[in-house]
Amino acid sequence: MARGFSRQQIGVTGAMIDSYGDLIFQLSHNMQTRRGDPIRTLDFEGIEASRDELGMSDGQIAARVGLSEPQVMYIRNMMERRNFNSRHYHRLLELGGGKRFREERFTDHTERFHYHDDAIALREAMAFAPDRARHYSEQGWWADDTLSGWLARHVSQRPEAAAIIQGDLVINYADLGDRVDRLAGGLHGLGLGQGDVIAVQLPNIAEYLISYLAIARLGGVMTTLYMPHREREFETLLTHSRARALICLSDAGGFPAAETALGLKLPKLQSVIAIGPVASAVPGAVAFEDLANGTASANKLNLPLPVAADPFLLLYTSGTTASPKAVPHNSHTMLGNARLGAGEHLLTADDVILSAPPFGHLFALYSFHLALYTGAANLLLATFTPPDLARVVEDGRATALFTAPAHMAACLGMGLFDKHDWSSLSLAVLSGSAVPGDMARAVAVKMPNCAMTQLWGMTETQGGLYCRPGDGIDIASRSAGRPAPGVEARISDEGELQVRGSMLFPSYFDNPGANEAAFTDDGWFRSGDLAARDAIGNIAITGRIKDIINRGGVKYNPREIEDLLDGHPDIAQSAIVPMPDDVLGERACCFAVATDKNLDLNQVCAYLLEKGIAKTKLPERLVLMDEMPMTPTRKIIKGRLVLPEI
Amino acid sequence: MEIDAEDAKKTILDYCLRKGALAAGVADLAALERIAPPGHRPSDLMPKIKSVISLGVGGQTQGAWSVPAKAMGYFGSTETRAYTIAYGAAFLIESRYQTPAIYCPPDMDNEKGPRVPLQSLKLHAEVAGIGARSLAGDILLHPEFGYMYFASIFTELELPPDQPMETNPCPAPSCVAMYRQIGRTPCQKFCPVQCLSGSIDEDGKQAEMHYDMAACAEMSQQYEAVPAMLSEAMAAEDAQGREDALFDPDNKMLWYKMSVGSGGLLAQCFECMRVCPIATKAPLADPIRRSIAKEGV
Numbered sequence: 033m034a035r036g037f038s039r040q041q042i043g044v045t046g047a048m049i050d051s052y053g054d055l056i057f058q059l060s061h062n063m064q065t066r067r068g069d070p071i072r073t074l075d076f077e078g079i080e081a082s083r084d085e086l087g088m089s090d091g092q093i094a095a096r097v098g099l100s101e102p103q104v105m106y107i108r109n110m111m112e113r114r115n116f117n118s119r120h121y122h123r124l125l126e127l128g129g130g131k132r133f134r135e136e137r138f139t140d141h142t143e144r145f146h147y148h149d150d151a152i153a154l155r156e157a158m159a160f161a162p163d164r165a166r167h168y169s170e171q172g173w174w175a176d177d178t179l180s181g182w183l184a185r186h187v188s189q190r191p192e193a194a195a196i197i198q199g200d201l202v203i204n205y206a207d208l209g210d211r212v213d214r215l216a217g218g219l220h221g222l223g224l225g226q227g228d229v230i231a232v233q234l235p236n237i238a239e240y241l242i243s244y245l246a247i248a249r250l251g252g253v254m255t256t257l258y259m260p261h262r263e264r265e266f267e268t269l270l271t272h273s274r275a276r277a278l279i280c281l282s283d284a285g286g287f288p289a290a291e292t293a294l295g296l297k298l299p300k301l302q303s304v305i306a307i308g309p310v311a312s313a314v315p316g317a318v319a320f321e322d323l324a325n326g327t328a329s330a331n332k333l334n335l336p337l338p339v340a341a342d343p344f345l346l347l348y349t350s351g352t353t354a355s356p357k358a359v360p361h362n363s364h365t366m367l368g369n370a371r372l373g374a375g376e377h378l379l380t381a382d383d384v385i386l387s388a389p390p391f392g393h394l395f396a397l398y399s400f401h402l403a404l405y406t407g408a409a410n411l412l413l414a415t416f417t418p419p420d421l422a423r424v425v426e427d428g429r430a431t432a433l434f435t436a437p438a439h440m441a442a443c444l445g446m447g448l449f450d451k452h453d454w455s456s457l458s459l460a461v462l463s464g465s466a467v468p469g470d471m472a473r474a475v476a477v478k479m480p481n482c483a484m485t486q487l488w489g490m491t492e493t494q495g496g497l498y499c500r501p502g503d504g505i506d507i508a509s510r511s512a513g514r515p516a517p518g519v520e521a522r523i524s525d526e527g528e529l530q531v532r533g534s535m536l537f538p539s540y541f542d543n544p545g546a547n548e549a550a551f552t553d554d555g556w557f558r559s560g561d562l563a564a565r566d567a568i569g570n571i572a573i574t575g576r577i578k579d580i581i582n583r584g585g586v587k588y589n590p591r592e593i594e595d596l597l598d599g600h601p602d603i604a605q606s607a608i609v610p611m612p613d614d615v616l617g618e619r620a621c622c623f624a625v626a627t628d629k630n631l632d633l634n635q636v637c638a639y640l641l642e643k644g645i646a647k648t649k650l651p652e653r654l655v656l657m658d659e660m661p662m663t664p665t666r667k668i669i670k671g672r673l674v675l676p677e678i
Numbered sequence: 679m680e681i682d683a684e685d686a687k688k689t690i691l692d693y694c695l696r697k698g699a700l701a702a703g704v705a706d707l708a709a710l711e712r713i714a715p716p717g718h719r720p721s722d723l724m725p726k727i728k729s730v731i732s733l734g735v736g737g738q739t740q741g742a743w744s745v746p747a748k749a750m751g752y753f754g755s756t757e758t759r760a761y762t763i764a765y766g767a768a769f770l771i772e773s774r775y776q777t778p779a780i781y782c783p784p785d786m787d788n789e790k791g792p793r794v795p796l797q798s799l800k801l802h803a804e805v806a807g808i809g810a811r812s813l814a815g816d817i818l819l820h821p822e823f824g825y826m827y828f829a830s831i832f833t834e835l836e837l838p839p840d841q842p843m844e845t846n847p848c849p850a851p852s853c854v855a856m857y858r859q860i861g862r863t864p865c866q867k868f869c870p871v872q873c874l875s876g877s878i879d880e881d882g883k884q885a886e887m888h889y890d891m892a893a894c895a896e897m898s899q900q901y902e903a904v905p906a907m908l909s910e911a912m913a914a915e916d917a918q919g920r921e922d923a924l925f926d927p928d929n930k931m932l933w934y935k936m937s938v939g940s941g942g943l944l945a946q947c948f949e950c951m952r953v954c955p956i957a958t959k960a961p962l963a964d965p966i967r968r969s970i971a972k973e974g975v
């Protein structure tokens with residue numbers, strides 16, 4: 033409408049707007065040019081001569097172009113609308129009060145950073161139940177924790193304190209902060225940034241932790257690959273995680289990790305960053321050293337700091353299922369749990385914390401999270417062997433050890449508690465698999481001043497249940513203690529341990545089927561572990577729900593039989609798994625690593641009968657193995673036990 | 679009734695100054711009638727008009743220049759003081775001289791849309807000699823009072839006109855020096871939407887001034903954004919797109935501004951004036967210095 037008339041009444045068409053619109057816009061006051069100062073000087077000739085440049089009224093334009101005034105008015109208003117740039121307003125928000133606009137320094141909002149689709153998809157997976165989120169926040173379990181924030185706190189408050197100790201190398205917090213800042217700057221230089229997934233396959237060396245912190249500083253997401261992973265796992269996990277970069281060794285004990293990753297030609301993998309003396313010789317790879325020693329600085333580049341709700345870890349479960357599930361975590365779940373746990377484990381800035389399992393495993397990262405929260409030192413053991421562990425504890429004067437039961441059993445078996453000085457330890461946290469009570473008690477005897485504790489956790493939960501240092505070996509040898517702060521635990525009618533709490537992952541990434549199976553209707557996480565709670569609330573893990581053997585309707589947990597077999601003089605390790613049976617549905621098969629290669633099923637059954645085991649629970653087949661497939665935390669991977677053809 | 683035009687002019691202008699105007703003058707009506715385009719001439723509004731009186735009040739306080747740009751718009755409402763004085767002056771003329779007078783509506787022309795004013799208060803002030811066009815999009819500047827807001831009174835009382843200012847204070851010597859170095863004056867360099875350009879001649883006078891008024895309006899005058907947001911919402915593909923178009927924080931702010939008639943909705947961004955030595959540093963532009971000069975402190 034113009035002056036109350038419609039477009040049709042004044043005869044304006046789309047063609048007319050297209051034809052004359054630009055001319056009208058230019059002639060109007062929207063674009064003004066003044067030559068000299070004709071109005072102030074009342075130079076009427078000059079004013080008339082420059083009228084079209086000074087900006088004409090609609091009537092003047094109408095006369096000039098040969099349209100009616102209502103037509104010009106209509107077309108001008110439409111052109112103002114079409115040319116309108118609503119984004120100009122956003123510049124205003126960044127200006128003034130001392131800040132001055134500089135054209136060359138301004139990036140249009142549309143050209144600024146935005147999360148790419150993969151990052152958004154991962155962020156979509158961070159969906160928490162609203163009532164839970166509010167509760168955790170109100171309780172203070174979720175706060176503004178970030179790895180970068182914790183690191184910055186120690187850099188400013190205790191710059192000289194040791195952060196990482198690896199043999200003779202001691203990196204203090206100031207130095208660590210500097211290295212992280214430069215590596216994050218270097219990664220940024222490779223085009224990596226917020227929301228990008230960066231995979232790491234490294235032994236427990238300083239570069240692992242520096243990389244982890246740099247990825248976190250960048251706002252990226254670390255996903256971990258275990259050292260034994262080879263081409264097949266690389267392809268599966270790097271593809272599923274949508275990793276944009278991989279940090280790995282150029283030569284992982286004969287395995288050319290960097291070269292292998294590059295050879296896969298994964299479309300999303302932009303960069304492979306190699307560590308090692310021959311790193312620069314890997315064609316196509318970037319040498320870690322070059323990034324770490326570069327001049328780029330995340331802080332000087334003013335890269336935005338991550339926030340607690342940002343996902344920063346994407347871990348693949350160490351469970352025994354065939355297809356791995358990706359567990360995303362943010363700082364709320366991970367670091368809140370560590371912050372609340374530090375006091376429970378009685379850890380302080382004076383501690384020297386050592387993890388025997390690899391950092392690729394969340395239990396090991398938990399030890400690092402605790403160290404970074406408290407400002408303790410991280411004592412590193414690159415790769416576990418029993419003698420190396422004993423030596424590093426002794427040399428590094430470790431005060432807290434995070435370890436798997438199998439690690440301790442091996443040290444015990446090799447007499448390393450007698451050969452080395454373990455007296456610096458005041459805390460040992462055992463996790464990763466069932467803790468044999470006898471072994472725990474035996475180790476406790478060897479370290480009378482060290483509190484032995486058990487922890488139950490999963491990739492989905494980090495520290496879920498644990499014994500407290502004052503509990504004593506009686507409780508620690510038979511249970512995983514009580515829920516961590518912020519955690520609730522219940523045991524279902526089927527005996528399954530179910531948990532919920534501020535530490536719980538929100539959902540598996542890109543795996544709806546797994547999500548459906550993982551949570552109860554009321555939002556509790558099904559751990560898949562069988563558990564029992566004692567009178568004072570300590571929870572013992574008694575087996576895996578899927579390990580339960582259903583022999584013709586008689587269901588039993590094979591754990592008690594495995595525990596008995598582990599005490600058999602000729603058996604080093606055992607695992608009982610169901611084998612399909614046409615008549616009974618399932619029967620039990622025992623896999624064992626035996627010192628006596630002639631051990632047979634009858635001997636095993638006789639031993640078990642002697643121990644009072646019912647006949648219906650006896651294994652009905654024995655398979656002898658040279659070694660068991662193990663997780664990094666030394667847990668037998670039952671899913672990989674394949675029945676040989678008879 | 680015999681009216682001494684000179685005396686009446688003095689009485690009216692003194693009234694304006696006493697009520698808070700920094701400067702006031704009478705514009706040459708014949709000149710205005712020639713310069714203003716048809717439909718926007720003073721006589722289009724008041725057929726028997728004889729005189730146009732223009733007055734200017736002080737712009738920003740000295741402190742205002744240091745607030746962020748997003749808040750500067752709210753300081754613009756000082757112009758209402760100018761309107762109040764003009765309103766009072768119109769009453770004074772009618773009551774004292776029994777001659778019709780109006781306070782000139784500063785608003786946009788209903789028929790032509792929000793970029794076309796009924797009357798150019800700028801033109802009145804310039805011809806009345808209380809401001810000269812600057813390189814900053816023709817914003818008027820005064821050598822003593824810097825940047826002002828203007829109001830006009832139309833009357834059928836005939837008053838002797840003043841002359842436009844003899845010299846233009848813009849560009850200031852420091853601006854000429856900067857222009858010689860980088861080819862731009864401060865206002866041109868710091869306009870966030872780069873809507874100002876132009877040149878200075880060898881004598882240090884304005885040669886050309888280019889002003890993209892559309893871009894300047896987009897910076898802070900958001901009326902076009904409201905229908906744009908609605909049409910975006912209508913064109914959105916899904917519910918999330920519609921929700922964003924109507925309720926994202928920027929757009930929701932527009933609704934808010936509309937509903938409260940916020941001053942920030944119709945303002946300048948003021949960056950060109952913030953860096954202008956005349957707007958901020960003319961001898962009496964700064965209310966603090968002005969009061970010191972007045973009180974003789």
Ligand code: SF4
Nearest residue numbers: 869894946947948950
């Ligand atoms: S008000 Fe802002 S956008 Fe307009 S000319 Fe001045 S600096 Fe440029």
Ligand code: SF4
Nearest residue numbers: 812848850853865954
């Ligand atoms: S900064 Fe002020 S004085 Fe300098 S050129 Fe621009 S408007 Fe003129």
